[in-house]
Amino acid sequence: MTIHIGAQQGDIAETVLMPGDPYRAKWAAETFLDNPRLVNEVRGMLGFTGTWNGHPVTIQGSGMGMPSLSIYANELIREYGAKTLIRIGSCGGMQPHVGIRDVILAMTASTLSTPSRGIFKELNFAPCADWSLLKAAAEAADAKGTKTHVGGIYSSDVFYDERPDLNEQMTRHGILGVEMEAAELYNLAARHSVRALAVLTVSDHLQTGEALPAEDRERSFGDMVDIALTAAFA
Ligand code: HPA
DSSP: OOSSOOOOTTSSOSEEEEOSSHHHHHHHHHHHOEEEEEEEOGGGOOEEEEEETTEEEEEEOOOSSHHHHHHHHHHHHHTTOOOEEEEEEEEEEOSTTOOTTOEEEEEEEEESOOTTHHHHTTOOOOOBOOHHHHHHHHHHHHHHTOOEEEEEEEEOSOSSOSOHHHHHHHHHTTOOEEESSHHHHHHHHHHHTOEEEEEEEEEEETTTOOBOOHHHHHHHHHHHHHHHHHHHTO
């Protein structure tokens, strides 16, 4: 047990999928894993462990934002020995060619600040995905025929942004989408020599104001889980 995760040692798999929403962790575990069992419910941040094609997998909610994800990812890596961490989540599209329901594989994650900022100070560290996972996810997405974009994303600290100029600059520099967790996951993976990737479904679009209708969410998010699992064991 750790401060925020009630699982026993051995209850957490080396491969962990991390949706922001704990109920999405439950849905993904019940939909994709064999014999899923609840391993964490501290603070309602549900985590499940089961198997996928015989491979042990944990699906653990991260909560929203980098400070929350940082707590869970730190404990998963440092206390439970997680080796492959894949964020599965939603993001806002930031380019005209990026459509609702498309999948974004985050090659890099730009950010204004992260919980790791205290380490980097004036240095602009470049958080990036693990190449083997990124390559395998791109191949898995291709094989499924999912419309997918690979490139940079922006991990923001706020959903309700009072600085639209930052989004404008990100768009101008080719950033594909905005979410709130990946940069810290990539920082931690680099620090602890483990693999990380963010596989994101575009749920809304900053320029068009379009949003994924509630009834479409499950299927679109399912594609993302499938891509993440295939990539983890490629
Ligand atoms: N902003 C930040 N995070 C998000 C968004 C957004 O528009 N959509 C999904 N996650």
